[in-house]
Amino acid sequence: MPKKIRDKVKDLLNSKEENASVIVKGWVRTKRDSKGGFSFLEINDGSCLAGFQVVADHTLPSYQAVASQLHTGSCVAVTGKLVASQGKGQQWEVHSSEIELYGSADAEKYPLQKKRHSFEFLREIAHLRPRTNTLGAVMRVRNRLSHSIHNFFQDRGFLYLNTPVITASDCEGAGEMFQVTTLDMDRLPLNNGKTDYSQDFFGKRTGLTVSGQLEGEIYAMALSDVYTFGPTFRAENSNTSRHLAEFWMVEPEMAFYDLDDDMDLAEQFLKFLMKDVMENCQQDMEFFNQRIDKTILQTLTDIVECEFERIHYSDAIHLLEKSGESFVYSVEWGCNLQSEHERYLSEKVFKKPVIIYNYPEEIKPFYMKLNEDKETVRAMDVLLPKLGEIIGGSQREDDLDKLTARMKEKEMDPEEYWWYLDLRRYGSAPHSGFGLGFERLVQFVTGMENIRDVIPFPRTPKHAEF
RNA sequence: UCCGGUGUGGCGCAACGGUAGCGCACUCGACUGUUAAUCGAGUUGUUAGAGGUUCGAAUCCUCUCACCGGAGCCA
Structure with a gap:
């Protein structure tokens, strides 16, 4: 059996096993803090539309770091227990015992917000829009x-x-076809005034299908x-x-x-x-x-x-x-x-x-x-x-x-x-x-x-x- | 390529030719379970670029660029 890398959100949402030990890895969509000494993180790993709620409280060794460095866009690995959620939005949540920060995201610079963006804007950041x-x-x-x-x-x-x-x-x-050539475009070989494709890579004019x-x-x-x-x-x-x-x-x-x-x-x-x-x-x-x-x-x-x-x-x-x-x-x-x-x-x-x-x-x-x-x-x-x-x-x-x-x-x-x-x-x-x-x-x-x-x-x- | 529209803080938008503003985000603070959290305060601008008209231009005119919508070509 292959080594378990982590639990996918999609699988956890269908889980039946209360108190199971789980590892969730993914990107933080939102963080909701409560000064009572805990934070809610919503983690999305792309396996499905929904994210998974993670509860991080002050007993966590890394809580200071979580509270101060975890922003929308950060990537984390959360170890914890799967428990039934007390909140209304979801059936399950993870009570974390450890949160490892893989990569933070500067909240002032990260372009994706928790709100809706125009598709025009998202096209300009096509590397982040997924x-x-x-x-x-x-x-x-x-x-x-x-x-x-x-x-x-x-x-x-x-x-x-x-x-x-x-x-x-x-x-x-x-x-129209895109042309494919290895000829030097600045010095095209000529034959009777026309480009001599017999000297091109394939010996003839070629293009993309x-x-x-x-x-x-x-x-x-x-x-x-x-x-x-x-x-x-x-x-x-x-x-x-x-x-x-x-x-x-x-x-x-x-x-x-x-x-x-x-x-x-x-x-x-x-x-x-x-x-x-x-x-x-x-x-x-x-x-x-x-x-x-x-x-x-x-x-x-x-x-x-x-x-x-x-x-x-x-x-x-x-x-x-x-x-x-x-x-x-x-x-x-x-x-x-x-x-x-x-x-x-x-x-x-x-x-x-x-x-x-x-x-x-x-x-x-x-x-x-x-x-x-x-x-x-x-x-x-x-x-x-x-x-x-x-x-x-x-x-x-x-x-x-x-x-x-x-x-x-x-x-x-x-x-x-x-x-x-x-x-x-x-x-x-x-x-x-x-x-x-x-x-x-x-x-x-x-x-x-x-x-x-x-x-x-x-x-x-x-x-x-x- | 053609026709039309738009271009203003990070994002979405407002502002009659007369002091550039709002919402969100962000920062700080408040809050014992949140769900786009909420509440309070604060930071953020060469108004796409170049030229012109005017006492004065985000606003009017010309050009350039970019994006969007429609059309053509097609899948």
Whole structure:
């Protein structure tokens, strides 16, 4: 049996053993002194939202130090006995026999107070914000979601696939890439006036991945069902509460799935995750429901219980055209749906998640399967009320000639994608997949307004401090 | 990138073109079990930066920077 380091607060709160000897280690959230000769400390160790109350009285050898040096932010190790609390706020507390101060925190300088801070301010101290209730709760929920994403796919026999972060292939249409190079930027080797990438580390121009989809397809065409879950990068100058330059994406890719199967999986997936987080992060989710978004638990419950609406793109356009709403962007067949349109459909018309599918061919990437009408492709977007698009997916084009033709239409060079085309040349099969922005999921589930507050270290234009 | 808004003690905010103030935090004191403890006293400011208008600018004007919200791009 491994050595016991300490007792986690989460375990102590569920304890049944009165008078047990315990060691609590963590950071002081508040100290309440009573001149009768004792102090109450609230210790949080991140194992759960709640802290644990420690009573320190004057018989403690280190009481002088406790009273004078222990402030909010200090880290301590408390040895003592678990006893039923006389106070109202908690069932248990620790009566300390020894308190060791690991590290104090200057009360006049420590930036976190016992009161609520603005998220803007907390972003400026991203190295200390995980010590707040909200960020702690976000990270525990984020962790649970991450865990249950693996559970969902593993239970269904999907293989977890690690696709490369550095890549030479640009998943066309997915956005601008960050360039990866070891060339001396002040003295670039030239060839006919252009940068000579043959002298670069990989002998060609490379960048950070914008999607693992194409690589996912390679493995789906051998192992059937795979999923990726890893960091993704977009060098877009996006400044919104829903965009990051570095974010995590989940991308399942399934052989023998058509678009309907793809939509079924996406719907089951979202419902599974939302149900799981409500069951396994009760305390944190109640916190969000109380402090961040008072409707979030109801919203999640409704989504778990409802059936997602599924409509053709053409029908969506029709609905919008005859809606009588005055949109900033006018609607006509062939246009991209704008945020206002998506929100109208999911919030006003259906009041639940909506899957729109069969989009016009011109506005979607080359790899999506062309329908018989030759005008639309088997693409689908899952739209959530308030958040908008959370999942985008499609059935992939599995016909070599059609795929090559579409690439040429979009002015792409099929030679560069020879390996991708080989998948259609040798043992091609119908297959589908989708992508889910992980932070957007965390954002939706917690009710947090800004995506920068649901990732430990947000990367956005001009921001990479921490 | 575009549109709009904001920038004042450590934090959250107030102040008609006329002496920069409040709450919290912090420091000291009071209190025999506190829960955002409570009560009393006290400390804290180049009003984002540069220029301009004015007898006088936190306040009006110009530019720069930063942040927030919305839009575009998307996940």
